[in-house]
Amino acid sequence: MSKEIKKLDKNIFELKCSAFKGEGYTLWKLRKNWELITGNIIAEKSEPKNLYMRELTINVHDPVIHHSIVSYSSIIMKKINEFFQGNVVEKVEVRKINRNSRRNILDLSKQEKTGNTLKIIETAEKKNSLQEKELELSNEEKEKIKENIDKIDKKYENFAVRLKEIAENNRKREKYLLSSGFIQCSECGKIFYPGGNEKICFNCYDRKESGKIEAMAKLLTEMPLIGERDAVRRTGTDAYTYYKVRDMLAQRVYSDLFYFCMEKNLQIQGNEEWRDEIRKETIVDFEIYVKNYIDLKIGTDNMEIFSKEKKKLLKKLNNDRRFKK
């Protein structure tokens, strides 16, 4: 009993670790693309510090930029999720880190110890508390804000307006496309133009197809003599996939076989002394390749069909060899 609980515990632990690893990767990718996502002005003065359970912590080194990031954190979050094409961030915390002021660093570490971190989440009241905090800034910093705030606020205003425009245009575009023959993919929600009466987009189709191919390839490798109907039923695919995968697998063996023959010919030519030994060895391996090829290509235990197919194969090998020379 306790053994099972331990096992369960371990599973949960591993699950947590893998989830954490995933977010670690996302964070790393986010840092790499921070400038692309937020623009150079924000990126220069801030960094994505932590991502845990879809909560992103952004450290900001500049009080002016801090103000802008707090104001536009929902836009930044949206841009991040668009970049990753998924819901990787659901909440953003913006922390003001003052690198130059020793006092602030001490304050921060003290507050972190008591669990009361400098969490600033975008809310309606935030502006007031932010102004209070800015009162604590040095005169030099206040000057800097005065100098820069108009300029930067305008820049971010444009940034926000532009993003809004893009979002609105996208919605308009989607509406227009949907009214003119495009449809929404029932799998991923993307809008696409259907060639026939398909319900899913090309990407989703491709993903499903490769799943089908994988399943069929696994089955045929394990049971090369299986017939079409049985294979289709077992993999939940179709006859087209069955023959396509047979061709693909046989082609793979064929190219191995072809290079095997080329290599052995070279060995035999360069080795007068061991010629017969090599030839004997080669014949055994050659027959294995041939059986493998025919198994995958047509999957028959009928000797007559097998030897017909083998003749075809030898002819093809000779033709290809001549062509290669």
Ligand SMILES: [Zn+2]
């Ligand atoms: Zn799709």
